[in-house]
Amino acid sequence: xxxxxxxxxxxxxxxxxxxxxxxxxxxxxxxxxxxxxxxxxxxxxxxxxxxxxxxxxxxxxxxxxxxxxxxxxxxxxxxxxxxxxxxxxxxxxxxxxxxxxxxxxxxxxxxxxxxxxxxxxxxxxxxxxxxxxxxxxxxxxxxxxxxxxxxxxxxxxxxxxxxxxxxxxxxxxxxxx
Amino acid sequence: xxxxxxxxxxxxxxxxxxxxxxxxxxxxxxxxxxxxxxxxxxxxxxxxxxxxxxxxxxxxxxxxxxxxxxxxxxxxxxxxxxxxxxxxxxxxxxxxxxxxxxxxxxxxxxxxxxxxxxxxxxxxxxxxxxxxxxxxxxxxxxxxxxxxxxxxxxxxxxxxxxxxxxxxxxxxxxxxxxxxxxxxxxxxxxxxxxxxxxxxxxxxxxxxxxxxxxxxxxxxxxxxxxxxxxxxxxxxxxxxxxxxxxxxxxxxxxxxxxxxxxxxxxxxxxxxxxxxxxxxxxxxxxxxxxxxxxxxxxxxxxxxxxxxxxxxxxxxxxxxxxxxxxxxxxxxxxxxxxxxxxxxxxxxxxxxxxxxxxxxxxxxxxxxxxxxxxxxxxxxxxxxxxxxxxxxxxxxxxxxxxxxxxxxxxxxxxxxxxxxxxxxxxxxxxxxxx
Numbered sequence: 001x002x003x004x005x006x007x008x009x010x011x012x013x014x015x016x017x018x019x020x021x022x023x024x025x026x027x028x029x030x031x032x033x034x035x036x037x038x039x040x041x042x043x044x045x046x047x048x049x050x051x052x053x054x055x056x057x058x059x060x061x062x063x064x065x066x067x068x069x070x071x072x073x074x075x076x077x078x079x080x081x082x083x084x085x086x087x088x089x090x091x092x093x094x095x096x097x098x099x100x101x102x103x104x105x106x107x108x109x110x111x112x113x114x115x116x117x118x119x120x121x122x123x124x125x126x127x128x129x130x131x132x133x134x135x136x137x138x139x140x141x142x143x144x145x146x147x148x149x150x151x152x153x154x155x156x157x158x159x160x161x162x163x164x165x166x167x168x169x170x171x172x173x174x175x176x177x
Numbered sequence: 178x179x180x181x182x183x184x185x186x187x188x189x190x191x192x193x194x195x196x197x198x199x200x201x202x203x204x205x206x207x208x209x210x211x212x213x214x215x216x217x218x219x220x221x222x223x224x225x226x227x228x229x230x231x232x233x234x235x236x237x238x239x240x241x242x243x244x245x246x247x248x249x250x251x252x253x254x255x256x257x258x259x260x261x262x263x264x265x266x267x268x269x270x271x272x273x274x275x276x277x278x279x280x281x282x283x284x285x286x287x288x289x290x291x292x293x294x295x296x297x298x299x300x301x302x303x304x305x306x307x308x309x310x311x312x313x314x315x316x317x318x319x320x321x322x323x324x325x326x327x328x329x330x331x332x333x334x335x336x337x338x339x340x341x342x343x344x345x346x347x348x349x350x351x352x353x354x355x356x357x358x359x360x361x362x363x364x365x366x367x368x369x370x371x372x373x374x375x376x377x378x379x380x381x382x383x384x385x386x387x388x389x390x391x392x393x394x395x396x397x398x399x400x401x402x403x404x405x406x407x408x409x410x411x412x413x414x415x416x417x418x419x420x421x422x423x424x425x426x427x428x429x430x431x432x433x434x435x436x437x438x439x440x441x442x443x444x445x446x447x448x449x450x451x452x453x454x455x456x457x458x459x460x461x462x463x464x465x466x467x468x469x470x471x472x473x474x475x476x477x478x479x480x481x482x483x484x485x486x487x488x489x490x491x492x493x494x495x496x497x498x499x500x501x502x503x504x505x506x507x508x509x510x511x512x513x514x515x516x517x518x519x520x521x522x523x524x525x526x527x528x529x530x531x532x533x534x535x536x537x538x539x540x541x542x543x544x545x546x547x548x549x550x551x552x553x554x555x556x557x558x559x560x561x562x563x564x565x566x567x568x569x570x571x572x573x574x575x576x577x578x579x580x581x582x583x584x585x586x587x588x589x590x591x592x593x594x595x596x597x598x599x600x601x602x603x604x605x606x607x608x609x610x611x
Contacts, residue, residue: 007484015532016209016533017532018484020210021484023206025436027201027205027206028196028201028202031197031201032195035197036190041197044197045201045204048201048205049204049209052205052206052209117185117186117188117189132190133190135383136186136190137187137190137194139414139436164182
């Protein structure tokens, strides 16, 4: 995707309204991405706010060859969210990986696909979860996801393949019990 | 990847992430607008701080050099009885300068609206988020008979009597009126009668084959969806949105748009009972770009906003009437970024003009005259429309205040009610835009 050249030119020249027009449709997906990283809507909104300030300061340096404004903006948002997560004094308590054995849930819980999927998702790394979120929920193509996460398109593809493959046995396991 | 897993993943993220809090876009853009000048000041301040730090480091280097010189000097001239003990007198490094504060003064206490909203359902109400607790919905009656807290959450219907969540429709007291199943990422839209829901399907998204036809569907609360017709197509990055859905006026306004940039490609006005296209417009890509399309609640008036470009930065808005004829062209952005601009019947329209959109007016669409001007320097934070023949517009204008709540500072807005004759009344101050 090429940049919306007219608006980008105006934003580069310091036109705040043009910049707002460019980022306005991106704020909601950006906040969903930040929410997925920070797991808190208030923190996510703060991260998007700060990232938008940074994007506004940096838009003058946006290059013509930048292929996607969305990936550029989401990269700033993802970096801001990750740095906030690293910086906060408390941390997310990760639950132990679910085991596919007798310690598993009771039969009534097996009936719930959402529980199965939740358990399968917890086995993924944060990066793998973000790839799935951006691809299946935010509808980003693989090359844009790669730019946001600093990976090659092939790298994204292989991680997504690994993630979905690793989820299948988990789901199947729940179904077989 | 199989479709089942794909659907499960979407459902999982719907549950885990879900939709952002209402008004997040407006809040982010508002704070950005407020910080536009401050930010430059902050940059200037950074330069000053950098200079101070450089000066401090330079002073330190000079002091170290002086100390070393003195040490060499005393070693050369030391005597056994009086050892020289030079004292370092380095200049201190400039202390870090405090960040300039952009946080405004807190405006209200957390108990701003302590009582429940008690007006009967026959009274239409403006619904907005509580100034302090954004998850709490408050309401103020259009007739001024009440202000209070609501027990419901979700997207209000035009009268503010029913609220749509992802699983149900609730009344003002939070009681479930009907169950709904919201599929896809876009929630359905309320019809103007507040008793029907409208949606387009499928949404744009991964896995949507480019060229997939998009259907417009309507449903009574809790009922089955009825397909009105197919309009436009969807792909991974394009789809069709609803700008207005009027069961009372038997029409809907649909907008075909690309989601990777703010650009509109197609506009249809269709008859709900027959599916017929009453009129339509296509907008080839290029400059000026068609940025937004807004419609009156009854779907009779449609405003198409084009952004002109360089060096002038301004919106031009063209208004089309019930049959698609051009009614007039105006300088300014219909409704600003609020997404709503018209009074119920489309006779009045809010325009936000100027490079920072702080020249807000209400115009008579047919006469082309300005009926009301907002106090200068304020931006549109949100717009609500008085149902049916009320004819008034509720315009929330952001000022310079903000609320200090548990979730940080949020912009405050003043709520003005403007009638068709341009008589305005500020009915509430420092509300949080809905």
